[in-house]
Amino acid sequence: MRVVAEDGADGAGAPTRPPADVPSVRAALRLPGGPVDLTAIDPRATPAFTGDKAAALADIAAMAPRLAELQEKLYAQAVAGGARRRVLLVIQGMDTSGKGGTVKHVIGQFNPSGCHIHAFKAPTEDELAHPFLWRVREQVPGPGLIGVFDRSHYEDVLIARVRNLVPRQVWSRRYATINRFERGLAEDEVTIVKVFLHISAEEQKERLLARLDNPEKHWKFNPQDIDERAVWPEYQGAYQVALEKCDGLAAPWYVVPSDRKWYRNWAISRLLLEHLVELDLRYPPGAFDVESERKRLLDS
């Protein structure tokens, strides 16, 4: 006998309720469509959140057990229920925008067993010998997992474009390739959440200074980061194009104002929560008869 929980019953059948009385951060961070102007988005803004830092930290703490439960259901559906659903968080942003901090503080709330995190570095010779999506496909999270890309295939239309790493005719074709790739993932039950961590050039300067001023942070400092500041407008332009051209319904971009770290962590936690809630996740029923198994166990 297959045990199936009754509809509406507590326990395995009960989905986690959607958050009430809070404006949707998904709606607040989506782009309106058409050309993107990042200068019109304040990096210190806190869309969909009206409280202060303390309130944000309290809300993040309140979200943690709900996120953990939803992650467990996602994982359980795959392990015991044969489901393929997985989540992929793509994190992009300028140096010091908080990609690593997001992994530490937001993804750190989850059970590490259910996460697949990959940081994409400058491609190796071997990777360069393959199509640009080759190394990315290798890192797509398996069923039941929450995958995280710290940088991603978008570098192939960002630094590759700004620094002329490949000819224009090569990078200009990549937007369509990326859109096909992401649509394919979405059809294969990957819930894609792409966040652009939007910081100001002034905030970046502050954060780099802080690294220079603290010997324990010197390992994070790279003199090249200063050289990259000279082409800040070119990077913003390249981001604007990527945000406009690759903003499909299957793989939407969210622009997260990130000058305030607490807002960034709150917004991305909330984004993940809203996406996970929408999946209507449930613990899968066991494919066994509880009573006969209990008897076998007690006799063992």
Next chain:
Amino acid sequence: MRVVAEDGADGAGAPTRPPADVPSVRAALRLPGGPVDLTAIDPRATPAFTGDKAAALADIAAMAPRLAELQEKLYAQAVAGGARRRVLLVIQGMDTSGKGGTVKHVIGQFNPSGCHIHAFKAPTEDELAHPFLWRVREQVPGPGLIGVFDRSHYEDVLIARVRNLVPRQVWSRRYATINRFERGLAEDEVTIVKVFLHISAEEQKERLLARLDNPEKHWKFNPQDIDERAVWPEYQGAYQVALEKCDGLAAPWYVVPSDRKWYRNWAISRLLLEHLVELDLRYPPGAFDVESERKRLLDS
């Protein structure tokens, strides 16, 4: 000019101090050498710890920031300093002994970016077509990482032996192969920490009953787990042989009494802390001149 912190100065040069006034859990959990008798080790004991559950939880919380700092130093040494050192925690134990719980509660204290976690399942056809260590080598953590094996190559001398998955002449040779493999890892700067989560058959029964009694836990229940209880003594015997034959100085076993989950989490946190402290980790100095970089940054 290369910046090198002065000896004894605060900051990049200061190693984390070793824990004082606490008995070494490493010493308390090591095997004395010679034949191993697991029946002589109480699964409810709490070696090197005299407090209660609340005290253990408080101590775990107190260890978390120290573990996080040491992990960051380990990671920084590899990323910016070119070091190869990494840590590999191998977790073995019977069903329900707490392998997953250890990853969730102990490894969950670390920055997920610096962890590489792999759960070894029954080998695939492809894996079976290779030598048994092939899939294991693929998962050895890279420089700077804390790797975790949830099950490991030891399954190849445990279930493979108990269930006759391969002939005796095959599994009996594997102990020496494992010792050579682990010595090679240690020579390649892998700090290996192997823990056997020691639970009683009665505690396992309780934990399986708890899974049966909670529909939200049914996905974790496998009727086969009950069948495996019939060969509990054979598994304990196979563990005893593995613990005896593969207990090299380069890759020691620690027997962690695990009937009490809070002690298990405390002991493994402490084991990792003691091993990390012994590595004398330091933030690597930056390979740049701080003053000239500050000037360049302020001008940018």
